[in-house]
Amino acid sequence: MKILKFEKELCIGCHACEEACSELYFKSSDIKKARLKITEVVDDFNIFSGCNQCGECVNVCPEGALYQAKNGVIRMKKDLCVGCMMCVGYCDDFHYHDDYVEPFKCLSCGACARKCPTGALSMIDVEVSS
Amino acid sequence: MYKLNDRDEKYVNGITIADVIKEKKFTYKKLIVKVNGKFVDPINYDNYIIRDGDDVKIHHLLAGG
Amino acid sequence: MKLLAEYKYNPTEIVKGYNDRSLKIDISDLAISEKEIPQQMKEKFIGGKGFGLRYLWDAVTPETKWNSPENEIVISSGPVGGITQYPGSGKSLVVSLTPLNDTPMDSNVGGHFGPLLKFAGFDALEIIGKSAKELIVYIDGNENIVKIFESDIDKIDSHELSEELTDRFAADEIDKRNYSIVSTGSAARYSNVAMLNFTFYDVKRQKVRLKQAGRGGIGRVFNDKGLKALVVKYAGVKSDLNNPANIAKINRAGIRIHKEINRFDTAQNNMRKIGTANIIEVMNDYDLLPTHNFKFGAHEDVKYIESKVFIEKYITQDVPDGCWHGCSLSCAKAADDFEIMTGPYKGQKVIVDGPEYENAAALGSNIGIFCPRTILELNFYCDTYGIDTISFGTMVAFAMECYESGIYTKEDTNGLELNFGNIPHTLELIHQIASGEGFGKIVGMGVKYMKKYFIKNFNADPEFMFDIGMEQKGLEYSEYLSKESLAQQGGYGLTNKGPQHDEAWLIFMDMVNNQIPTFEDKAEALHYFPMFRTWFGLVGLCKLPWNDITPQSNATSKEPAKMPEHVQNYVDIYNGVTGKDVTIHDMIKESERVYNFQRIFNIRMGYGKRINDKTPYRSMGPVTEEEYLSRQDRYDKQLEELVGFDVSKSTQEKMKALREYRENQYELLTDAVYKRRGWSKNGVPTIEKLKDLEMDLPELIEVVKEHL
Numbered sequence A: 001m002k003i004l005k006f007e008k009e010l011c012i013g014c015h016a017c018e019e020a021c022s023e024l025y026f027k028s029s030d031i032k033k034a035r036l037k038i039t040e041v042v043d044d045f046n047i048f049s050g051c052n053q054c055g056e057c058v059n060v061c062p063e064g065a066l067y068q069a070k071n072g073v074i075r076m077k078k079d080l081c082v083g084c085m086m087c088v089g090y091c092d093d094f095h096y097h098d099d100y101v102e103p104f105k106c107l108s109c110g111a112c113a114r115k116c117p118t119g120a121l122s123m124i125d126v127e128v129s130s
Numbered sequence B: 001m002y003k004l005n006d007r008d009e010k011y012v013n014g015i016t017i018a019d020v021i022k023e024k025k026f027t028y029k030k031l032i033v034k035v036n037g038k039f040v041d042p043i044n045y046d047n048y049i050i051r052d053g054d055d056v057k058i059h060h061l062l063a064g065g
Numbered sequence C: 001m002k003l004l005a006e007y008k009y010n011p012t013e014i015v016k017g018y019n020d021r022s023l024k025i026d027i028s029d030l031a032i033s034e035k036e037i038p039q040q041m042k043e044k045f046i047g048g049k050g051f052g053l054r055y056l057w058d059a060v061t062p063e064t065k066w067n068s069p070e071n072e073i074v075i076s077s078g079p080v081g082g083i084t085q086y087p088g089s090g091k092s093l094v095v096s097l098t099p100l101n102d103t104p105m106d107s108n109v110g111g112h113f114g115p116l117l118k119f120a121g122f123d124a125l126e127i128i129g130k131s132a133k134e135l136i137v138y139i140d141g142n143e144n145i146v147k148i149f150e151s152d153i154d155k156i157d158s159h160e161l162s163e164e165l166t167d168r169f170a171a172d173e174i175d176k177r178n179y180s181i182v183s184t185g186s187a188a189r190y191s192n193v194a195m196l197n198f199t200f201y202d203v204k205r206q207k208v209r210l211k212q213a214g215r216g217g218i219g220r221v222f223n224d225k226g227l228k229a230l231v232v233k234y235a236g237v238k239s240d241l242n243n244p245a246n247i248a249k250i251n252r253a254g255i256r257i258h259k260e261i262n263r264f265d266t267a268q269n270n271m272r273k274i275g276t277a278n279i280i281e282v283m284n285d286y287d288l289l290p291t292h293n294f295k296f297g298a299h300e301d302v303k304y305i306e307s308k309v310f311i312e313k314y315i316t317q318d319v320p321d322g323c324w325h326g327c328s329l330s331c332a333k334a335a336d337d338f339e340i341m342t343g344p345y346k347g348q349k350v351i352v353d354g355p356e357y358e359n360a361a362a363l364g365s366n367i368g369i370f371c372p373r374t375i376l377e378l379n380f381y382c383d384t385y386g387i388d389t390i391s392f393g394t395m396v397a398f399a400m401e402c403y404e405s406g407i408y409t410k411e412d413t414n415g416l417e418l419n420f421g422n423i424p425h426t427l428e429l430i431h432q433i434a435s436g437e438g439f440g441k442i443v444g445m446g447v448k449y450m451k452k453y454f455i456k457n458f459n460a461d462p463e464f465m466f467d468i469g470m471e472q473k474g475l476e477y478s479e480y481l482s483k484e485s486l487a488q489q490g491g492y493g494l495t496n497k498g499p500q501h502d503e504a505w506l507i508f509m510d511m512v513n514n515q516i517p518t519f520e521d522k523a524e525a526l527h528y529f530p531m532f533r534t535w536f537g538l539v540g541l542c543k544l545p546w547n548d549i550t551p552q553s554n555a556t557s558k559e560p561a562k563m564p565e566h567v568q569n570y571v572d573i574y575n576g577v578t579g580k581d582v583t584i585h586d587m588i589k590e591s592e593r594v595y596n597f598q599r600i601f602n603i604r605m606g607y608g609k610r611i612n613d614k615t616p617y618r619s620m621g622p623v624t625e626e627e628y629l630s631r632q633d634r635y636d637k638q639l640e641e642l643v644g645f646d647v648s649k650s651t652q653e654k655m656k657a658l659r660e661y662r663e664n665q666y667e668l669l670t671d672a673v674y675k676r677r678g679w680s681k682n683g684v685p686t687i688e689k690l691k692d693l694e695m696d697l698p699e700l701i702e703v704v705k706e707h708l
Helices: A016-026 A086-090 A111-115 B017-023 C039-045 C049-059 C113-120 C158-169 C174-178 C218-224 C247-264 C271-285 C300-304 C307-313 C357-362 C372-385 C389-404 C423-435 C438-443 C447-458 C462-468 C486-493 C507-512 C519-539 C552-556 C564-578 C584-604 C625-630 C632-643 C651-677 C687-692 C698-704
Strands: A002-006 A037-039 A047-049 A066-068 A074-076 A121-125 B002-004 B007-009 B031-035 B055-060 C002-008 C021-026 C031-036 C072-076 C092-097 C104-109 C124-128 C135-140 C145-150 C179-183 C196-202 C207-213 C227-233 C334-339 C349-353
Touching (some): A016 A037, A016 A111, A086 C247, A111 A121, B017 B031, B017 B055, C002 C031, C039 C049, C039 C584, C049 C072, C049 C092, C049 C104, C049 C124, C049 C519, C049 C584, C072 C113, C072 C218, C092 C218, C104 C196, C104 C519, C104 C584, C113 C179, C113 C196, C113 C227, C124 C227, C158 C179, C158 C196, C158 C207, C158 C227, C174 C196, C196 C218, C207 C349, C247 C564, C271 C307, C271 C357, C307 C372, C334 C372, C349 C372, C357 C372, C357 C389, C372 C389, C372 C423, C389 C438, C389 C462, C423 C438, C438 C447, C447 C462, C486 C507, C486 C519, C507 C519, C519 C564, C519 C584, C519 C651, C552 C564, C584 C698, C625 C632, C625 C651
Parallel strands (some): C135 C227
Antiparallel strands (some): A002 A121, A037 A047, A066 A074, B031 B055, C021 C031, C072 C124, C104 C207, C179 C196, C196 C207
16 A cells, blocks of 8 residues: 655745645645645654544544545545544544534545645655554 | 641651551552652652651642542 | 324424424323423523423422322433533433422433433423323434324333334334433332333444433333333434534534543543442442441442442443443443343343443442452343332342341341341342332332331331431432531431432542631531532533542642533523523522522422431541441541540440431531522521522412421
8 A cells, every 4th residue: 555755855835735635625725625734844854744644533533434545545424524623633634624514534545645746745654554 | 747638647767758658558650749849759759758747738739439 | 102192293493402393292182382481481491300390390399298199200301401512411311209208309411311312302391190101201302203102012110111112113213313212110110219221322342221210219200100111212312402602612612622631531530430430439438428328438348349340341441332422431331231130130231331330339348248250240230120229229228237136136137047148039129119019119118117117116226326327318328438527417307309419529628638727617618519510410420520520720729619611601601591691609699599480389399398307427527436446547537626525435335426416517518508509597598688589489488488
């Protein structure tokens, strides 16, 4: 399965990755609606937050809304999600926005990596978590 | 004499916070310890020596079910 | 099932936590109606227990008894109830006149019923009247229809009854999570301490789970009215259904405390592993675990029932066990595939909801039982039969002490030997309570009834009965030893409904931390904490996330017992839902209004004054020599230092002196508390106080002026 890889030395903090994501999933240029986060840090490397599909959150969700898809990516059944935010509380790679009830996370689609101008973001192959 | 939770206690030379906790059988985990108004970090209980005349507070934060 | 009546209603949109509408069902004539909730009622009563008390007051007269048709059962969640982001946001409050005392009772319960009722369209449900037929009330919040059926179900106990109803009504497995059922069990036909079970569907286990509106015998009222079950359905729960004014505030607070629980729960109370039972061994260590009818505070056999035993051997781990959506404190633990050893369900492998701390103490140490299997079996049967575990423990403990004191014999009990720790006979007893047979029928009526019965039928000494019968205002004491904490004696005794610790839990603040040394300090604590804690019951929240998890900021707080960061969370979610701009002081005042209303309601029913705040001496000090001698050093020291008494005198003389001292202390505490609460010396809210609270309603003035 593929997950995002971040090379901090290459990140210039342009946020094009986040904008690609929020446009794709929420038709919005509001980067707070992206499923990955780049946090700019003064005098240090930027910090990346994105899901590595480890699957620990599946058991945390009390509704059974999180599941591992066939390709290994952890996805959410939105109609089962009640918006309790327990996943967000558990893992910093889960994100949310006040406009939406359901939180959201990276689905390893690669759209952000394709947009990244420096190659800081790329998709790599890893073993599926069991 | 030193004060423990505003009650007089007999002072023993070299007694530490950990010693007091053990002697009083304070087995509960959620303790807030202050000596003369200053918070004592749990990692220091073993080596924090109480002095004669100190005002020691070992407050339990227990809620009840 | 035969449909007897139905009522179609218009869907409403909830506005900032309220439908502004309640549902009333008169089961005497099957009349279903809806009522608007006026602004003044919302302002002064908020919701939950407040709405319950308001409706009950309006329905009854001072002559009404628990089994009069005009007694009501009211169920209400509250404006905050039903949010999903903050742990403990699904509580319901049940209000009725209690069979134990014919006075207003409020009982707090988890599970999904109250919030789903609200999403179905109603801020409260009132049931009045009586039915000769057994009824099932069904509220479908998606179809917007209320139906009353004549029950055709022969299952009588909650675990089977709830499961069957869920199966019958739900379309499929996925749909089951959309239902909640209120029911009771066989004990409700006979026992004054019978309670109500509220279900939630556990999607991980694919099983129906039970939470309890335990205190006060409202299950008995339910059964007496001819109710079999209440079923509510609502599909589509989401975090914004309350149409909150500011969801950002709620999201922020919820995520903050989810993170806190993830980070600190394991090192603190282990709620997610074992729930409130984490304090079994702690209470024992501090000599506070009620043992043998509150005689003692510890027992060497506690090691067999400490929380580690339950975690390792019985309680399923790593399952999200919240009783409403989004509860990360996850304390509704259970034992799975537990094989039942006795009674009608012998051989069944069941899910046992518990044990909570109260159950481990009530079904364990207080009755001398130190076997975890037995505690779980008693827990299961109490739940399914509909028996309040706290009342069970305290009333059986009383029966056991009376038996061991020779007040009655096994001839009187038809063979039951009610010694402390007699496991087989205690199990036999619970089956008798449920079937209304034998000596169980008497025990099942509770401590207050048993005292009278033993005096009348066995010539028991009335003073001894009063001293060791741990009930007040009809309600059995919950499972903490208040003997050495004057503040907790008040925390139990100076309450509205009786000695339940929901109002105040001050034992450690008082005894160990010594933070409230003067009467004024104690009175301040007995003002703030009951008012803060009862606020949860107005809005639909569980109090456990308030102080069963401690935030980092507490280490530097001036008043850590109040949990200031969490108080701020509650201010945020309350304002976030309702759009109000209240402070904690406003919230305390809201509570005070309902609290004083409840006090005056008691007075209206011929109860509720100073004389009714008196407590059994066992809650205050040693009744027997055995008890005095078990703590002799402590008691002798107190007598010397505080009373100036010569401790070389006899134990009997010392006990008398100690008793005089302690009873007097309680009177002085009562004076200080009444003063702080704005009540007369007789415990009656003054007109000045009511005016100050903007609660000078004509019906309240009418009652208090007779007693001031």
